[in-house]
Amino acid sequence: MRYTRHAQSGHAPLCAILLVMPQPAIQLRNLTKSYAGRSVVRDLTLEISQGTIFGFLGPNGAGKSTTVRMMAGLTQPDNGDALILGRSITTEALAVKRTIGAVPDELALFEYLTIGEHLGLIQATFVIDEETFRRRAAQLLELFGLSADSEKLVRDCSYGMRKKTSLAMALLPNPQVLILDEPFEGLDPVMILTLKQAMKSAAQRGTTIFLTTHLLRSACDLLDRYAMIRDGRLVAQGRSDELSRAGVTLEEAYFKQFCAPQSEGMEWLG
Amino acid sequence: MARLRALLRLARLSDRRAWVVKRSRGEMEVEILAAAAAVYFFARQLKTIAVAPQPARLLAAQWTVTILAAAWALLPLTVNPSIPTRRLLIYPFTKLERRVYWMASILQRRRFAAFFVASLLTVFACLRLPHPLLAALRAAVELSLAAGAGLLLAALLSNFQNREFFRRKAAPPATGQRFPLWRKELRYYGRTLDFYIALIVSIAAALSECFGRWLTPGKATVPFLLLALLQMPAMLNPFGLDGARQIDRYRLFPVRYRELLEQKHLALTTLFVASALPLIAAIAWKSSFADSCSAALRLALVMASWLLTGLLLMHTQAAREIRMAMGSISGSDMSLLLALISAALLSAVPLAVVLAQPAGAWRLLAPLGALCVLAAIYLLALRRQQWPTPSLSD
Numbered sequence: 001m002r003y004t005r006h007a008q009s010g011h012a013p014l015c016a017i018l019l020v021m022p023q024p025a026i027q028l029r030n031l032t033k034s035y036a037g038r039s040v041v042r043d044l045t046l047e048i049s050q051g052t053i054f055g056f057l058g059p060n061g062a063g064k065s066t067t068v069r070m071m072a073g074l075t076q077p078d079n080g081d082a083l084i085l086g087r088s089i090t091t092e093a094l095a096v097k098r099t100i101g102a103v104p105d106e107l108a109l110f111e112y113l114t115i116g117e118h119l120g121l122i123q124a125t126f127v128i129d130e131e132t133f134r135r136r137a138a139q140l141l142e143l144f145g146l147s148a149d150s151e152k153l154v155r156d157c158s159y160g161m162r163k164k165t166s167l168a169m170a171l172l173p174n175p176q177v178l179i180l181d182e183p184f185e186g187l188d189p190v191m192i193l194t195l196k197q198a199m200k201s202a203a204q205r206g207t208t209i210f211l212t213t214h215l216l217r218s219a220c221d222l223l224d225r226y227a228m229i230r231d232g233r234l235v236a237q238g239r240s241d242e243l244s245r246a247g248v249t250l251e252e253a254y255f256k257q258f259c260a261p262q263s264e265g266m267e268w269l270g
Numbered sequence: 271m272a273r274l275r276a277l278l279r280l281a282r283l284s285d286r287r288a289w290v291v292k293r294s295r296g297e298m299e300v301e302i303l304a305a306a307a308a309v310y311f312f313a314r315q316l317k318t319i320a321v322a323p324q325p326a327r328l329l330a331a332q333w334t335v336t337i338l339a340a341a342w343a344l345l346p347l348t349v350n351p352s353i354p355t356r357r358l359l360i361y362p363f364t365k366l367e368r369r370v371y372w373m374a375s376i377l378q379r380r381r382f383a384a385f386f387v388a389s390l391l392t393v394f395a396c397l398r399l400p401h402p403l404l405a406a407l408r409a410a411v412e413l414s415l416a417a418g419a420g421l422l423l424a425a426l427l428s429n430f431q432n433r434e435f436f437r438r439k440a441a442p443p444a445t446g447q448r449f450p451l452w453r454k455e456l457r458y459y460g461r462t463l464d465f466y467i468a469l470i471v472s473i474a475a476a477l478s479e480c481f482g483r484w485l486t487p488g489k490a491t492v493p494f495l496l497l498a499l500l501q502m503p504a505m506l507n508p509f510g511l512d513g514a515r516q517i518d519r520y521r522l523f524p525v526r527y528r529e530l531l532e533q534k535h536l537a538l539t540t541l542f543v544a545s546a547l548p549l550i551a552a553i554a555w556k557s558s559f560a561d562s563c564s565a566a567l568r569l570a571l572v573m574a575s576w577l578l579t580g581l582l583l584m585h586t587q588a589a590r591e592i593r594m595a596m597g598s599i600s601g602s603d604m605s606l607l608l609a610l611i612s613a614a615l616l617s618a619v620p621l622a623v624v625l626a627q628p629a630g631a632w633r634l635l636a637p638l639g640a641l642c643v644l645a646a647i648y649l650l651a652l653r654r655q656q657w658p659t660p661s662l663s664d
Contacts, residue, residue, distance in 0.1 A: 072522060073521060073522070074518050074521050074522070094524050094525075094526065095524075097522065097523070097524035098524040102522055104515075104518050104522070106514075106515045106518065107515065108515045108516065108518040108519035108522060109515070109516075109519065110454065110458075110512075110516055110519065112457060112458060112461070113454060113457075117450065117454070120450045121450050121451065121454065121523075123450070124449075124450045124451060125451070125523040125524060125525050126523075126524060
């Protein structure tokens with residue numbers, strides 16, 4: 001665990017106290033991104049401490065995936081920075097990538113490689129020793145129910161299997177920070193439960209998880225903290241237990257923020 | 271048919287937009303110049319067929335028909351429909367409609383119209399030859415056969431590449447093995463049409479060498495250059511087989527861009543050597559040990575020149591636009607200007623060594639020296655490589 005030491009200046013040096021403050025695992029500082037003159041993410045500032053499961057919520061096109069891409073080092077921010085475990089993604093991308101596991105929105109898999117070969121690529125690029133790799137790969141394939149399909153080409157896999165492959169790739173190096181774009185989308189209910197349990201136990205051991213999701217019911221008992229974004233701006237954030245104490249579910253809080261549009265005039269449908 | 275017409279209209283619109291984008295980037299001027307040059311030389315050929323003395327007339331007619339036949343044969347292999355036929359599978363189109371769409375996507379290309387007009391003019395020009403009707407009929411039949419052969423080859427390749435054995439066993443497995451990135455690239459590049467065409471050319475050259483010794487080390491440079499040129503698109507656009515998603519995966523790896531490039535170049539070099547093996551084996555069989563060593567050195571020189579040319583041109587917009595397809599009937603599609611520039615750069619040093627006609631010890635020292643210089647420049651250039659698009663630093 002990394003710490004920042006803040007020496008307290010004062011008149012009694014013998015009594016000087018070193019305050020040891022745990023550093024946030026993820027810091028987003030004025031993160032900004034525009035595409036073709038349209039702001040997608042505007043001045044986004046967030047701090048997420050270690051071991052937190054953080055939900056980043058919002059409607060389609062709000063800027064969630066762009067934020068994830070900037071955090072994972074896939075897109076260069078126009079302004080601002082993302083610090084992962086104190087390291088800047090814009091200036092120390094390689095060092096940051098060694099500490100994160102990411103599932104981007106489009107999964108980023110190679111059509112003509114098998115599921116097992118994808119895990120092999122992670123072993124080579126993250127330099128995992130053979131014994132550890134074999135043990136972890138077997139456990140992950142078992143966890144995601146992919147053991148029987150490890151020799152299947154990704155192009156022959158269903159969307160759910162691809163998602164699970166991408167998740168297994170993110171988990172394999174045992175990263176300190178997980179950045180997951182829609183991890184539950186395309187998974188069956190049993191797999192969602194399994195994944196949630198795996199995330200909880202990882203967070204208890206200090207892994208920080210940043211995830212986006214539209215499946216609020218699945219996420220409500222998982223998240224420690226949440227933030228909501230609309231048109232690239234942060235519109236709400238808080239702790240899940242505060243919502244529970246107020247007797248409000250995550251879903252209700254979400255709908256309060258983003259009213260559902262009415263489908264009037266669509267009587268022809270069906 | 272109305273649905274198909276709508277689809278073709280959309281495909282035409284997509285083509286037109288791509289053309290407008292190219293024109294706005296100023297990339298069309300060179301293409302137009304090249305087309306104008308082609309029209310000029312074609313007109314000269316027609317004039318020769320019509321008015322020149324008889325032997326020149328016959329020769330010009332033969333050349334024109336041969337070049338046009340080659341163009342017809344390659345047309346179906348170099349046309350990718352704007353809306354891929356695989357995409358049509360999710361819409362209610364019958365198999366017949368999908369085939370008609372593929373044929374129509376070839377027929378509505380400007381290239382098709384140009385080849386058609388050129389062929390008609392050539393057939394009419396052949397009426398000026400001795401036995402006019404027979405000559406015109408022969409030209410028409412030859413051109414039709416070439417077009418038919420192209421279509422047949424495209425259909426056969428499509429069928430062949432969709433077979434399971436080709437999809438799986440043509441490439442080594444990458445799991446639990448060393449160098450998985452290199453093996454991944456080997457699988458990908460090993461399924462492009464370019465490699466197989468290079469292999470066929472190499473086998474043909476090897477067979478001709480076996481039947482009659484003609485490849486001195488100097489002359490062997492020419493088929494080596496041809497092999498390099500055939501496999502140049504992958505070198506110019508090494509990420510051409512990876513879509514945006516796959517490039518995302520590369521970027522997620524904690525690996526430098528140049529390390530990725532090294533693996534890609536290593537895989538391409540492996541395939542290049544594999545494609546040259548029949549030729550090298552034939553030379554080794556028919557020539558002395560010294561000549562074989564000299565030929566191998568020239569192969570290495572061509573390879574170094576090929577790697578360096580790819581590295582120098584790969585960041586140009588034209589190189590990034592090369593369309594490469596794995597498991598489709600089309601080979602890669604390179605613009606005429608880029609092909610000319612890369613051919614000139616590729617062949618400059620190896621041909622200079624041939625034309626200098628070194629004798630004695632220089633027969634080995636000259637290509638060796640050139641190889642060392644090219645390899646040094648290549649390694650220095652490789653060290654400086656960064657992600658080309660705006661991205662995060664390593």
